Amino acid sequence: MIRTTSIKNGNFLERSALSALSFVKNATLYEEFAVNKGFLQSLEPRIKTIVFLFFLITAVCLKSAIFIALLYLLCLTLAFCSGVPIIFFLVRTWVFIPIFSLCIVIPSLFSFVSGGQAIASFHALGIKFIITRQGLDGAVLFVARIATSVSLVVLLSLTTRHGELLKVLRNFKVPQVFVLTVSMCYRYLYLFAVIIENIFIAIKSRVGIVSHHGKGQHIVAWNIANTYNKSTQLSEDVYKAMLSRGYSGEPRLLEKFHPQLKDWFCLIGSVIVSACLFYMELRK
Amino acid sequence: MNDRIFKLTDVQYSYLGKYPALRDINMTIRKGEQVALIGSNGTGKSTLLHILDGLIFPDRGEVIALGQTLNEDYLSDEKNAHLFRSKVGLVFQNADIQLFCPSVKEDIVFGPLQLGFNDKIIADRLAQVLEILEIGHLLERIPHQLSIGEKRKVAIASVLAIDPEIIIFDEPTAGLDPLTVRHIVDFIVKAKQKGKTIITATHDLHIVGEIADTVYLFGKDKRIIKQGPAEKILEDKILLQENNLIHIHGHSHTGFTHAHPHLPTEKHSN
């Protein structure tokens, strides 16, 4: 049948619509790890955030890739103890890393950016490229830092419910406007996906399969305008729905935050870990 | 009078100042009254409900709610807003919009939490609404992943958890299966017995008789065409037909064909 073949070929419209959808659906699935019973999930959100902040600062300040790698291992262990599948976690984090690093790291490998002792060289396009030791060290350090920081942030957001994170932000005196904006975004992200899905289905049912490439893009362009209008409407509607049930700008949660002994131990533990890493680096 | 919950005088509203949605609306709703707003699509029912819930404010005219003029000034005072929101609850037409929390449970307790109820009351209310609407098994689910009927029930639960005196329903039965419709109608009838004031917008004429004593019929020009006791308005088949609420139904009985106006679910007697 024509229908199945053109789905298989996956034209522009279908591919972009489907990837947008799966991204958003994944984003809501995140909560599934946050409600699991695991080590990080059992920590008090404020203390957990401080612990992660510590690790983050440590990762950024350490100057040797080996110690940063240790921190990265710790992060993976924490993920494992919290019921986050390691493969899923690695994919999640390493998807982001190249975006950050490639544009900065690759140029710095070479002699014309960071001068120094040459360890390898090759010719391309009639230019001699020399990779320097200093360039390589810098690149490794940079990637280690980015990978660890990204992993820490992703792990925190994976194991904490959105509502809790927002409440933590409010606790740390992040302005209400900012918290409100973030929470609204989260709230209608999913509705957004549903709109795209519906538009997509509607087009399909009206014009049959949209197989012509140019036409597909034309419809997308029209849709972007349309979706923009819908999204403004949507944020208004969601806000009304929140208002109607008494929302006054302050996120409130059922579970109250009560740090326990275990939380304080973790906090102290994280300080000790950071201190040890810095100490070992100094001794080296 | 003391038992007057809403009084609207010459209310007019238009979206963005150019799409008229309501014209010259006058109505009075008393405590314990059951009101239905009927009218075809786009006649301004939802708009009026949003005005009654203090979410939008009329361009012209006056709304008095619970003895106070309902306007932006009044509701921007936190105390007033708190009082008003705990007394008036709205079940939105689109349950997708109403449910914005990551789990059904959080959605249900959202209202009570925002209104600062204490933990014990919140737990009680939660248990209560779960039982009334039979949605205990959905508690940990993600609201967006439910069926339309389930979403609608959760949306209703999220409003009932506040236990408002005045409950506003926007199309509570649209798109639901007959049994679920039955459930919701029964629920409204029960709430009526408890003395709640209930305002429902619907085009589902066959539930109107059960859920309302007073009916307001909205016309294409966004005005109230007629108001009165439910039986009176439901009787007037010609008026209803003119307003797209019933259709002429042609069908054949054994041997001959005829046509008559028809409520959507009326049984054919052949």
Ligand SMILES: Nc1ncnc2c1ncn2[C@@H]1O[C@H](COP(=O)(O)OP(=O)(O)OP(=O)(O)O)[C@@H](O)[C@H]1O
């Ligand atoms: N956000 C909006 N922007 C502009 N116009 C709007 C908006 N919402 C509603 N309208 C217009 O206002 C009028 C009344 O709409 P409303 O939603 O109140 O009708 P309704 O009676 O609830 O219809 P339905 O039975 O379809 O729910 C319609 O003509 C509609 O086009």
Ligand SMILES: [Mg+2]
């Ligand atoms: Mg409506």
